[in-house]
Amino acid sequence: MKGLLIKDFKLLKAQRGFFTVMIFMTVGLAFSVYDTSFIIGYLCFILPMFALSTISYDEFDNGNAFLFTLPISREGYVIEKYGFGILLGIGALILAVALSLIVGSVKGTGDFTDILLSVPYIFSAMTVFLAIMIPVQLKFGGEKSRFVMVALVGAAVALIVGIAKVLGLMGVDTRMLTDILSSLHAGILIAGAVGLALCAALLSIKVSIAILSKKEF
Amino acid sequence: MLEIRNLKKDYKDFSLDCSMRVKEGRITGLIGQNGAGKSTTFKAVLGLISFSGGSITILGKDVTEFSARDKEKLGVVFPDSGFSGYLTVKDIVPVLKSMYEEFDLPFFIAQAGRFGLPLDKKIKDFSTGMKAKLKVLVAVSHRAKLLILDEPTAGLDVVARDELLLMLREYMEQDEERAILISSHISSDLETICDDLYMIHQGRIILHEDTDVLLSDYALLKVDPEQYDALDKQYVLYRKEEAYGYSCLTNQRQFYIENYPQIAIEKGTIDSIITMMIRGAKK
Numbered sequence: 001m002k003g004l005l006i007k008d009f010k011l012l013k014a015q016r017g018f019f020t021v022m023i024f025m026t027v028g029l030a031f032s033v034y035d036t037s038f039i040i041g042y043l044c045f046i047l048p049m050f051a052l053s054t055i056s057y058d059e060f061d062n063g064n065a066f067l068f069t070l071p072i073s074r075e076g077y078v079i080e081k082y083g084f085g086i087l088l089g090i091g092a093l094i095l096a097v098a099l100s101l102i103v104g105s106v107k108g109t110g111d112f113t114d115i116l117l118s119v120p121y122i123f124s125a126m127t128v129f130l131a132i133m134i135p136v137q138l139k140f141g142g143e144k145s146r147f148v149m150v151a152l153v154g155a156a157v158a159l160i161v162g163i164a165k166v167l168g169l170m171g172v173d174t175r176m177l178t179d180i181l182s183s184l185h186a187g188i189l190i191a192g193a194v195g196l197a198l199c200a201a202l203l204s205i206k207v208s209i210a211i212l213s214k215k216e217f
Numbered sequence: 218m219l220e221i222r223n224l225k226k227d228y229k230d231f232s233l234d235c236s237m238r239v240k241e242g243r244i245t246g247l248i249g250q251n252g253a254g255k256s257t258t259f260k261a262v263l264g265l266i267s268f269s270g271g272s273i274t275i276l277g278k279d280v281t282e283f284s285a286r287d288k289e290k291l292g293v294v295f296p297d298s299g300f301s302g303y304l305t306v307k308d309i310v311p312v313l314k315s316m317y318e319e320f321d322l323p324f325f326i327a328q329a330g331r332f333g334l335p336l337d338k339k340i341k342d343f344s345t346g347m348k349a350k351l352k353v354l355v356a357v358s359h360r361a362k363l364l365i366l367d368e369p370t371a372g373l374d375v376v377a378r379d380e381l382l383l384m385l386r387e388y389m390e391q392d393e394e395r396a397i398l399i400s401s402h403i404s405s406d407l408e409t410i411c412d413d414l415y416m417i418h419q420g421r422i423i424l425h426e427d428t429d430v431l432l433s434d435y436a437l438l439k440v441d442p443e444q445y446d447a448l449d450k451q452y453v454l455y456r457k458e459e460a461y462g463y464s465c466l467t468n469q470r471q472f473y474i475e476n477y478p479q480i481a482i483e484k485g486t487i488d489s490i491i492t493m494m495i496r497g498a499k500k
Contacts, residue, residue, distance in 0.1 A: 003316035010308040011301060014339070062298040069263050069293035069365075071316050073285040217265040 004072060004080040005087075008054045012088075015050070022046060023095070030103040037115050039103075040096040044126045047092035051085030052133055056142035065217040074215075078138075078208045082201060085130040093123060120190045124197035131197070131204035138211045218276060218363050218396040219262065225270035226257055233257050233420040236271075239363070239398045244389065246411035246428070247400040248487065250495075254420040255400040256295075259367045262398075263293060276362060289317050292356030296368035299352050302341025306334055306351065317359035325358040332380060346377035353381055357388040364388065364397040370406045382410050404487035408432065416491060423494050426468075435485030436470035437493065439463075444480050455497035466493040 012019070023043075030039045058064055068074070100115050132152065137145045219239040226233040233254045239245045247255050260266045262273055264280055273280040276290055300309050306329055313320045329336065332350045340348065349369060356364055364385070370378045389395055401407050407414060407428075414431060416424040426435075440448060441462035452469035466485070467473060473482055483489070 003312045006315060007301075007304070007309075007312045010304055010312070014303045014308075057301050057303065060301065062295075063301055064298070065260070065265055066293065066295050066298040066300070068265055069288065069291065069295075071285045071288040076285060216267065217260065 001072070001076045001080045001083070003070070004077065005084060008051070008080070008084045011054055011057055012050060019047075026096075027099060027103070030099060031107070036100040036104045036107070037118055039100055040093070040115065040118060040122055041125075043092045043096040043099075044089055044122050045129060048085045048089040048126055048130055049133075051081055051088055051130065052137045052145075054084065055081060055134070055137045059141060062217070064215075068217055074212045075209050078134075078205060078212055081134055081208075082130065082205055085134065086127065086201075089123065089126045089130070093119060093126075117186065121193055124193040127197035128200050131200040135204055135208045135211055138208050138215075219398060220274045221258065221262065221271070222273075223271035224258065224261055224268055224273060226261060226266065226268045231257075231420060233261075233268075234271075235417065235420065235422055237415050237422060237425070239396050241396055242389075242393050243412040244385070244397040244399060244410055246407035246414040247398065247417060248404060248407055248414055248491065249400075249402065249417035251402060253417045255417060256367055257420075258417070259295075259365055259398075259400065262365060263291075289319070289359065290362040292359065292361035292364040292366075294349075294352045294356050294364075294366040294369045296371040299348065300340060300355075303339060305337055305339055307336045309355070313355065313358065319360040321358050321360065325354065328354050328358070328384070332384075345372045346374065349373055349377065350381060350384070353384050357384060360392075362395055364395075364399070366397065366399040368401055369399065370401055370403060378406060382406065385410060404491065408487055414487070416494065418495055424490070430468075431485060431487065431490065434470050435466065435468050435490055436473065437483040437485060437489055438465040438467060438473055438477075439481040439483060440465065444477075448477065448480075455493045455499055457493060457497035464493070464497075466490060466497060 026039050026043055029042070030036050058067055068077070072080075097115060097119060101112060104112070104115070133145075133149070136148050136152070139145075140148050218241050219237075221235060221237050224233060224235045231252070231254070235254060235258050237245070237247070237258075247258065249255050257266070261268045262275060262280065264283060275283055276287065278287060300312075310322065310325065313325070314322060326336075329351075332347075332354065334343075334347055334351055334354070340351065343351065349372070353366070353369055356366065366385075370381055373381065385397060385399070389397065399407065399411065411428050413425065413427045415422050438448070438453070439459070439461065445463045445465075448465070450465075452467045452472055453465045454468060455466040457464050466489075470482065470485070473480065
């Protein structure tokens with residue numbers, strides 16, 4: 001697994017031009033918008049997406065056939081992709097928080113506590129994002145997975161709107177739910193969000209291993 | 218080292234049914250046309266595809282029990298697959314170092330220099346020959362017991378092919394307990410390096426013979442219809458109609474040289490034997 005991680009970091013290094021431009025753009029954005037916490041969300045979704053790109057790099061030119069003759073297992077490959085994604089996410093989070101705090105203090109805007117409080121939620125959202133995207137990418141490959149993602153987002157929105165409508169018809173006040181959530185202690189909310197994200201990641205790893213173990217190269 | 222028994226794999230328009238063996242200390246060749254089943258056999262051996270019947274034993278273990286750790290004892294080359302082209306040789310060194318306990322870094326660097334492989338250039342910018350040499354170098358740099366090489370010489374010029382075959386000979390000379398399974402559709406590559414050869418056609422092994430025997434005992438008899446009628450056909454394996462009469466494949470060249478001095482007898486080459494076995498009619 002260490003070898004695969006090194007390979008993916010080397011691939012990342014090969015794209016350093018793109019990432020340098022992205023970081024400069026982020027700094028520029030941070031100066032042009034009032035709320036610098038925006039850049040945390042931005043960086044933490046863009047950078048881990050490179051974990052998905054490495055799956056495409058591996059597939060490109062039938063590369064997987066050779067890759068799986070190296071001393072790695074299919075399970076090891078899957079776990080490495082999640083590990084790589086999370087590592088990138090944590091790296092992005094640290095970079096983004098630092099940038100956000102620096103830009104915030106230069107401009108005299110932004111609340112440090114708010115920025116730090118948003119970290120676990122963004123980390124959870126990023127983990128869930130990877131938990132959905134990695135199995136989709138492994139199953140459908142780079143091209144098709146974009147269409148599948150659009151369909152998935154559409155289905156999720158339809159589902160949420162549907163549930164809200166049904167609850168409305170049943171006479172349940174949906175605002176009550178948000179009231180309950182906002183009345184909870186921040187610690188409980190954070191623990192809940194992180195816990196849910198980790199559960200999603202574990203389930204997703206299982207699904208990804210099942211997808212990859214059936215693949216033929 | 219490797220034993221394949223009645224390996225079966227079915228696709229819509231192709232089915233494989235293959236048995237073969239690679240012994241210690243030997244270089245075994247698998248030769249066949251494009252689409253004959255060479256790559257399918259290799260992929261099944263390496264656990265890259267499932268198969269519907271038969272068994273594969275590799276380095277004493279059933280292929281289904283062959284672990285990631287066990288794969289350290291293998292060196293593999295595929296014609297259309299390798300490390301990402303966006304990496305450089307320098308990038309893949311730490312990858313190999315952490316994957317293979319026995320990765321020989323000084324050997325790898327020395328060989329890369331010897332074969333003119335630049336360390337800082339992206340692999341995608343390598344020439345076909347450089348890419349092929351890198352693939353073989355990766356396969357021989359971690360003291361593997363068995364090399365599985367699918368078309369390692371595909372698309373190479375004569376000089377690059379010679380260098381590559383040299384690398385393989387040197388690999389075998391270092392340890393008697395090693396073996397190589399190599400495929401090609403270029404017979405001359407295999408003639409010079411293999412101890413024994415399997416021929417595969419439409420998913421079936423149609424011939425297995427020591428290379429020495431193939432080249433010394435097999436021959437083409439070129440006969441007109443009269444000579445054909447008079448010919449003792451007990452050692453004729455295949456017959457093919459030609460403009461002048463018939464060409465016949467035999468595995469008893471000496472018998473016909475001694476008994477039929479008047480007929481044209483051409484020494485067997487792997488290409489001529491394959492052509493006869495595929496195009497000719499079995500006797």
